Amino acid sequence: MHQEMYLKNAAEIKKVREVAEQMVKQVEVVGNENEKLCSEIKTIAKNKSSVTQQQKSYANVLKMSDNTQTTREVPEFKKRTPIIVKPKAKQTSEKTKQDLNNKINPYHLKITDIKAGQNGVMVIDSIDESEREKIKEIMDKQMSDKYEIKIPRDYKPRLFITDMHFEKNSDELIECLKNQNKCLEQGEIKVIKQYSVKNNTKTYYNAIVEVDECMFTSVMKLDKLNIGWERCRFYDGVNVTTCFKCKGYNHKATDCKSEEVCSKCLGKHKTTECNETPKNKCINCIKANEKLNLGLDENHLCNSRDCPVYLKHLSAKKHRLGY
Ligand SMILES: [Zn+2]
Ligand SMILES: [Zn+2]
Ligand SMILES: [Zn+2]
Numbered sequence: 001m002h003q004e005m006y007l008k009n010a011a012e013i014k015k016v017r018e019v020a021e022q023m024v025k026q027v028e029v030v031g032n033e034n035e036k037l038c039s040e041i042k043t044i045a046k047n048k049s050s051v052t053q054q055q056k057s058y059a060n061v062l063k064m065s066d067n068t069q070t071t072r073e074v075p076e077f078k079k080r081t082p083i084i085v086k087p088k089a090k091q092t093s094e095k096t097k098q099d100l101n102n103k104i105n106p107y108h109l110k111i112t113d114i115k116a117g118q119n120g121v122m123v124i125d126s127i128d129e130s131e132r133e134k135i136k137e138i139m140d141k142q143m144s145d146k147y148e149i150k151i152p153r154d155y156k157p158r159l160f161i162t163d164m165h166f167e168k169n170s171d172e173l174i175e176c177l178k179n180q181n182k183c184l185e186q187g188e189i190k191v192i193k194q195y196s197v198k199n200n201t202k203t204y205y206n207a208i209v210e211v212d213e214c215m216f217t218s219v220m221k222l223d224k225l226n227i228g229w230e231r232c233r234f235y236d237g238v239n240v241t242t243c244f245k246c247k248g249y250n251h252k253a254t255d256c257k258s259e260e261v262c263s264k265c266l267g268k269h270k271t272t273e274c275n276e277t278p279k280n281k282c283i284n285c286i287k288a289n290e291k292l293n294l295g296l297d298e299n300h301l302c303n304s305r306d307c308p309v310y311l312k313h314l315s316a317k318k319h320r321l322g323y
Helices: 002-030 032-050 058-065 093-103 129-143 170-180 213-219 283-292 308-321
Strands: 082-087 111-116 122-126 147-150 158-164 190-199 202-210 224-227 230-236
Touching (some): 093 129, 122 129, 170 202, 170 224
Antiparallel strands (some): 158 202, 224 230
């Protein structure tokens, strides 16, 4: 299995390099107008090709992400081909592992990763789509009485765009993105959602758009996007569930077992009932520092999209989604 993993990694590095080289060529053809972008893409290509089997520990991911103020980490878009093995009854992942062990011999299956999820769910990665089909067929035959064997929906990268002060319909937004941002010129953009946000006196607009992997990689190297007469902030569009009560991640307030945390002063009351001066401190980073002594910068708002703890949960969620 180790060898398999290594091969997969080498093939991926090659693929990423090829894509990046192709992108560099495309940009060079477009002209020298955007030399900066060109050199940025070259850097990705260089970095990616020299990346070996670097292990990203929890602490490392957090620390790496902490530098995102100036140079944001380009999220990986590598395509995975996962299978989800979901028990029909409530059980532990130990039980699921036991059943797998008893029912399926993995000797000739090209499996690259196995991870336990919640409630006995296992996520199994294989080397490619045809191998996945093969494994799914075996699992359907051997285990479908007690398990649902699912292939997750194919996810494309998304961008969350904010700070827009002028309302646009989907076509107008796509036109702006394509005509005003070199790296979004080619490829398909789909608007998933647009909505307005009222903030004291102002109204502004947010959008979630779907792009392809190449566009996503190059766009994430930029600080802002040009949209009409504005420069707008944007983030990775995959979202992590945030609790309104404790400001923690991956659960909702209705399921929350923690204490209320005010996002302004971090006191034990609702944010809407706060009379204190706002502190600009992040409860999640404070907790992570206390627990793991990571030395993270705590000076940002709770649930900021640049929060290193948020980014860590984001990368975990993306892994679950299959990329
Ligand atoms: Zn909570
Ligand atoms: Zn407060
Ligand atoms: Zn934080």
